[in-house]
Structures are given as C-alpha cells and as structure tokens.
Amino acid sequence: MSKRTILAFGPCGLAALAVLTLAIANLRADAEDGAPPPGQPDKDYTPVVAPNGSTLQWRMVDGVKVFHLVAGEFEHEFAPGLKARCWGYNGSTPGPVIEAVVGDRVRIYVTNRLPAGTSVHWHGVILPNGMDGVTGLTQPMVMPGETFRYEFTLRHPGTFMYHPHADEMTQMGLGLVGMFVVHPRKPGNPRADRDFAMMLHEWHVKPGASRPNPGVMSEFNVLTINGKAFPATDALVARQGERVRMRFGNLSAMDHHPIHLHGYSFKVVATDGGPIPEAGQWPETTVLVPVGATRDIELAAEHEGDWFMHCHMTHHTMTQMGHDGPNMVGLDAAGLDAKIARIVPGYMTMGQAGMGGMGEMGMPVPRNSIPMVGMKGPFGYIDMGGMVTVFKVRKGLKSYGDPGWFSHPPDSIARAAAQAELRADGISPDADAIDKPKGAPSRK
Numbered sequence: 296m297s298k299r300t301i302l303a304f305g306p307c308g309l310a311a312l313a314v315l316t317l318a319i320a321n322l323r324a325d326a327e328d329g330a331p332p333p334g335q336p337d338k339d340y341t342p343v344v345a346p347n348g349s350t351l352q353w354r355m356v357d358g359v360k361v362f363h364l365v366a367g368e369f370e371h372e373f374a375p376g377l378k379a380r381c382w383g384y385n386g387s388t389p390g391p392v393i394e395a396v397v398g399d400r401v402r403i404y405v406t407n408r409l410p411a412g413t414s415v416h417w418h419g420v421i422l423p424n425g426m427d428g429v430t431g432l433t434q435p436m437v438m439p440g441e442t443f444r445y446e447f448t449l450r451h452p453g454t455f456m457y458h459p460h461a462d463e464m465t466q467m468g469l470g471l472v473g474m475f476v477v478h479p480r481k482p483g484n485p486r487a488d489r490d491f492a493m494m495l496h497e498w499h500v501k502p503g504a505s506r507p508n509p510g511v512m513s514e515f516n517v518l519t520i521n522g523k524a525f526p527a528t529d530a531l532v533a534r535q536g537e538r539v540r541m542r543f544g545n546l547s548a549m550d551h552h553p554i555h556l557h558g559y560s561f562k563v564v565a566t567d568g569g570p571i572p573e574a575g576q577w578p579e580t581t582v583l584v585p586v587g588a589t590r591d592i593e594l595a596a597e598h599e600g601d602w603f604m605h606c607h608m609t610h611h612t613m614t615q616m617g618h619d620g621p622n623m624v625g626l627d628a629a630g631l632d633a634k635i636a637r638i639v640p641g642y643m644t645m646g647q648a649g650m651g652g653m654g655e656m657g658m659p660v661p662r663n664s665i666p667m668v669g670m671k672g673p674f675g676y677i678d679m680g681g682m683v684t685v686f687k688v689r690k691g692l693k694s695y696g697d698p699g700w701f702s703h704p705p706d707s708i709a710r711a712a713a714q715a716e717l718r719a720d721g722i723s724p725d726a727d728a729i730d731k732p733k734g735a736p737s738r739k
C-alpha cells in the first residue's frame with residue numbers, strides 16, 4: 296500500500312491512519328529515496344524517484360486528484376560552495392515531480408509568490424486549450440498573490456514537463472521548471488523496477504554573484520541534474536537484474552544535452568509524445584535530450600559497478616570554468632615562473648597540460664563559486680563537475696541508499712604495466728613512444 300492509496304481513502308479514523316502511517320514508515324525505512332525497498336514493488340506502478348528531489352503530494356477530493364504548486368523565490372544550493380537566489384515551485388528547483396495515472400482527473404492550484412506575473416503550461420499533456428497556460432493567448436496572467444486553478448483529465452501516458460509561459464527566458468532561466476509523469480493504467484511489460492526522473496538545466500552564475508543571470512545566450516556555466524551539480528548529484532542506485540527506466544527532461548535555455556551512460560547499451564523507449572512502439576526503439580549509449588523535450592530510456596541493470604553518466608558536451612562538466620581565459624595548453628612557462636616568482640613568491644602558471652587537477656589542488660576561488668570542483672574517488676580525484684552522476688549497480692541490495700564505491704573483483708582493474716609483461720608482449724614504451732612532453736607529471 297502506498298501513501299497515495301491512503302490519501303485516496305479520504306476521511307478516515309485518525310487512529311487507523313496513525314497505524315497505517317507507522318506501517319508505511321516501517322516498510323519504507325530502508326527505501327531512502329521514496330521508492331519501495333528492492334523486491335517490494337507497489338501494486339499499481341513503480342513510483343518515480345527524483346534524485347535530490349521529490350514528488351508532489353496530492354489529496355483525493357470527490358474523485359479528483361488535487362495538487363498545489365506555489366511559485367516563489369528561495370536560496371538554492373547547486374553544490375556545497377555555490378548558492379543563489381532562484382525561482383522554483385514549493386521551495387525547490389526543479390519543482391516536485393507531478394505523478395499521476397492515465398484516466399486521472401487532476402486539479403492543480405498554482406499560487407504566485409513571485410514579484411512578477413506568471414502561468415503554468417503543461418508541456419506535452421493533451422488537454423483543453425483553455426488549460427494550456429499561455430498568458431495572453433489562453434488565459435490572463437496569474438498576478439503576484441493570486442491562485443489559479445487548472446483542471447483536466449489525463450488521457451495519455453508519458454514524461455511531460457511544466458513551466459511558465461510568461462517571460463519564459465527569465466522565469467525558466469531562474470529555475471521555474473518541473474516534470475510531470477503520467478503512468479499507463481497497466482504497467483509496462485516488462486515493468487520497470489526503478490524509475491528515475493531527471494530534469495537537465497543550465498544556469499549562468501557569475502563567480503561571487505548571488506543570483507543566476509537568465510539573460511546570457513551562451514555563457515552557461517552551471518549545468519545541473521535536478522538542480523544539482525556533481526558532486527552534489529545523488530547516485531542512481533539499482534539492484535543487479537532490475538529493469539531501470541530513466542526519464543530526462545530538458546528546459547535549458549539554449550543547449551541540448553547528449554547524456555552518455557557508461558557500461559550499458561539502452562533503448563530509447565519514449566519521448567514527450569508518448570511511448571515508442573517496440574519495433575521503433577533502437578539501441579544507444581548516448582541519448583540526445585533536446586531543449587523542450589523529454590526522452591525515456593530503459594535497460595536491464597546486468598553489469599555491476601559504478602557507471603558514470605554525464606552530458607558529453609565537455610563544457611557541461613566544467614562548472615564555472617573561465618571560458619574566456621587565455622589558452623595555456625602546451626606553453627613552456629618554466630622561465631616565466633622563475634621570473635615572476637621573484638616578485639610574487641610561489642607563483643605558478645597553470646593550465647599548460649589542461650585543466651585536470653585544478654579542482655584537486657583546491658586553488659583559491661572567488662566567494663560563492665565552485666570552478667573545477669569534482670570529488671575524491673576511490674582511485675584519486677574525479678575532475679568532472681556539473682551535469683554528471685553515477686549509476687551504481689550492486690548484487691542483492693536491501694536498500695536503495697548510496698552503497699558507497701564499488702569493490703571490484705580481483706584482477707579486474709586497469710593498472711600500471713609490469714616490465715616483464717611489457718617484454719612478453721613486445722611493447723617498448725621508450726622506443727615506441729613519441730617524445731615525453733616537458734614537465735609532464737609522473738606517478739609518485
């Protein structure tokens with residue numbers, strides 16, 4: 296039994312409710328992320344898990360599912376070290392995932408606590424024109440302090456989105472975005488055991504600034520999954536053998552995101568237009584999620600490990616890196632450093648071999664900024680940030696809490712080659728290699 300089912304009972308005895316709530320608390324004690332524990336699927340559908348986020352609570356009133364969104368401004372943390380005043384719904388960006396089932400009648404109240412007029416458009420949902428949420432065209436603006444009421448019946452399954460259709464550049468750029476998942480009446484076959492919803496987004500936060508600037512065209516420097524930049528993104532956890540669905544939405548201003556998953560080939564099974572018939576699904580390792588679209592992928596979690604998943608646009612994994620700095624790659628700065636160090640003790644030119652390692656060095660950075668920040672991994676520093684997360688697949692999980700780093704089977708990790716191995720295979724690094732570049736780092 297799910298929390299939703301209980302809400303659907305409407306008024307019932309307080310004592311009974313308390314007992315049921317306790318039972319659910321016990322059932323869900325291990326779940327960590329809101330999904331039922333491994334091996335205990337809900338009856339009707341597998342509830343969506345929004346890593347770092349939540350799903351929107353609702354109440355059943357006379358057969359209608361009633362939701363309430365409150366648009367407002369709040370402080371949002373992208374990752375430790377970087378916060379900004381953002382706009383969003385119910386205190387989060389993206390807003391909570393709206394989750395419902397085909398056939399549901401939904402009534403969604405939208406309260407505006409912003410300093411500007413707004414509206415909500417239900418992207419991808421087939422509905423009466425007057426519920427489409429376009430200010431000026433299908434409804435008046437929802438003015439600050441007002442609450443509007445939207446009501447429609449959900450006729451099609453899919454991964455949809457919600458966002459304002461009023462001053463779109465500013466309002467979406469500041470974080471007014473959310474996902475809207477409509478499950479089919481009958482679960483898919485095979486049914487997903489894990490169902491993740493992830494909104495991809497881009498922001499421009501000048502180092503030290505306290506608000507994102509929604510007016511830029513190309514200088515986006517904070518790239519997020521559900522509002523978080525790696526290493527603050529929660530890992531996606533699945534038990535080996537489970538069927539996993541991942542839903543991606545993209546309401547970035549200007550960029551499509553090619554999301555690449557390591558270790559797997561998956562199928563693209565749906566868009567915001569609905570499910571793709573099986574004959575039309577094709578295998579991929581990277582799914583392009585265009586601006587203003589959703590893509591669902593599915594896979595069988597057969598391969599154990601910690602599998603990186605990230606946007607393959609390399610600039611989208613480099614949080615707040617200076618995009619207009621000089622190109623230092625290949626520069627021999629030894630003589631220059633010695634000269635400058637006479638005036639500035641300890642001076643060191645950086646970037647001659649690229650940007651890797653800068654986050655690990657913990658260079659001083661402007662207040663409220665996280666350029667180049669990655670995280671310490673089991674084998675050293677992971678020098679990626681931004682639109683990055685880790686898909687963690689483990690045998691026999693009892694909980695979906697983060698299981699920590701993967702323990703690899705013996706002899707299954709890439710390592711430095713031994714001299715005897717090199718000889719046996721006829722490899723001579725010194726003779727075969729091109730010149731070793733000056734100043735290249737060596738293993739300590």
Ligand SMILES: [Cu+2]
Nearest residue numbers: 552606608611
């Ligand atoms: Cu990207």
